[in-house]
Amino acid sequence: MAYMTGYPILGITSNILQLLIVENDDTEFHVLSYYEEPHSAIKDGNLVDANELIDKIKKVYEKTNFFLNTTINDALLVFPDVQATIKGNDLGILLNTEGTEITLTHIRELLRETAKKAQAVNQQLLNIYPISFTVNDVSDIENPQGLIGNSISLKSVSVSVPEGLFMNVLHTIEQSGINVLDIFPAFYCNVTEVASGLNLKTGGNVIDVGYDYTAISIYENGIPKKIRILRQGMKGLADILAKKYQISHDNAYDLLKTSVYLDEKTAEELVVYRLELPTGVLDITEQDLAQTLSAYLEELIVEIRDVLEHFGKQSQFPIIFIGELLKIPGGKEVISSFFDKKEIYFYTSDVVGLREFNVTQLIGCAKLLPIREKLLKQNYETAKTEDIRLEDKNSKKKVQQQEKQKDEKEKKFWDKITTYFFD
Known part of the structure; x- marks a missing residue:
């Protein structure tokens, strides 16, 4: 039998489902487990495949419960930034x-x-x-x-x-058998982690280049002030490659993550990818890839600069880039060339075991939880639960009780949705 406690933080981005379990003490937190699953259930800010999302949620919880030898069915949800x-x-x-x-x-x-x-x-x-x-x-x-x-x-x-995305996502999570304890928007979590990690308490412009979109949020004295969403992200880069080389979007996205070098000024005539086409073999060079994508990046960065200028005096705060774009070699060089007179930072959460993953929002959520938990006198830690084993003679009864509780929660869900946390 196993017991554990920890914050179960569930993150949903436009293409990745993440579940992070962390344990807090007075000075720092410790990662107990992390699993992620790719998904295509959310497109253009709408939930388009509830069954896929349910399947992915169940999968990350099953992996987590197996790894930790426990039973977790709660979530502190990090909600995507779409049109916030x-x-x-x-x-x-x-x-x-x-x-x-x-x-x-x-x-x-x-x-x-x-x-x-x-x-x-x-x-x-x-x-x-x-x-x-x-x-x-x-x-x-x-x-x-x-x-x-x-x-x-x-x-x-x-x-x-x-409203539609909120209700559908919450309903889908509960359909998965998971109880949502609280909700945090991704940009708020990102701001918390960036301000803490870089010690930029006065203010900053956090730019999260994601898969479907780019979120630009300004904070001042640690408090989010404004957010804007640009409908351009890593997906747009992959679409360009897919169209030019007549390959699938998935293959183009893999190419983008593994072979692309973005800075055309220093890219070399080095073959980094070979395609087998009906007309023959096509060798793609680092220089060719960089030139293909430079126009898209320039357009994206011009839009980012326009948004920052529209923000007025707050746009004078340092600029911090986070997200998937930073993982591509040459990306930082391209970004810096457009902001040569600005104070630019590139930030990735420096947590042991998670450096290769895009988890800034999850780490930020973990830092927000103790403060909110203390204020509202709620227990956000996963309940100490005994592992339910098949050979347990009472397991069938326990499962039946869980199903009954799930049905009761389902009936109450739509009644409570408008006053979800304040009663």
Whole structure:
């Protein structure tokens, strides 16, 4: 029999499903396991294949449970950045004029009232993230519980996302038998990890070049302020290769990840890929690949610069690139050539065992969890559970109980979706 505790962080990007289990102590966290599965269930910001996503979710949890010899069925979800909207909120409530001890009940009331006002048009409120509290005239309080006051206010950031994607993803996860404990937007997690890892607390422009899209988010004093999504990413690079060389998209993406060198100024006439075509053998050189992709990269970077200029004075913060683009040799050189007068950083989470994976958002989530867990007095760690073995004579009964609980949760799901975390 085995026991374990850890934060189960489930990340969904437009092409990868990730499950990271980390264990926190007072000074750092330790990776217990990490598994990922490629998927094509989300396209253009919409869930197009729920069955595939269910299958992938079950697969990463089965692998994790087998490796750790335990049973995990919870998730702290990192939600994709597709068309996210950020809104700053400042709301207060009056307490007893003689002074009242502030409790979790007051915090939850503030969250509920903020939720009513934070809803974006035609979007679903994803969650609310407290920044600081003010009790009477004392501001910048991280956790007001236990203080005495006659008024309390909350400064927070709310994030909304497309309603259809939100409901479908949440419903699909629950259909997989996984219970979502809390939700964090990917850009917020990225900002948290980048600000912490580079010690750039004042502000920064975080540019995440992903598969389907590029997310540009600005933070100031550790708080996300704005986000923009560009419908260009690594998929566009692969599409160019697929069209030019008449190969499948999957083969083009493999070529992109394994053989491409992006900087045409230093690329060589070295054969890096050989294609067997009906007309004969085609040798592709490093120089040819770099020239083919340079126009697309230039267009993407021009759009990024336009967005940053539109952000105004905040665009003067350092620029930090993260994501898949950094894994391609020559990518950093190409990016730097367009921002020669800017302070540029290229960031990858430096966690032992995870350096080769794109897990910045998951690590950022792990750093956000203890603060939020303490404030809301919730237990986000995986419940200490006994491994259920087939030979256990009570296993059948346990499975039946789990199925019954799952059915009950399914019935309640659509009723609770609009007040998911605040009751």
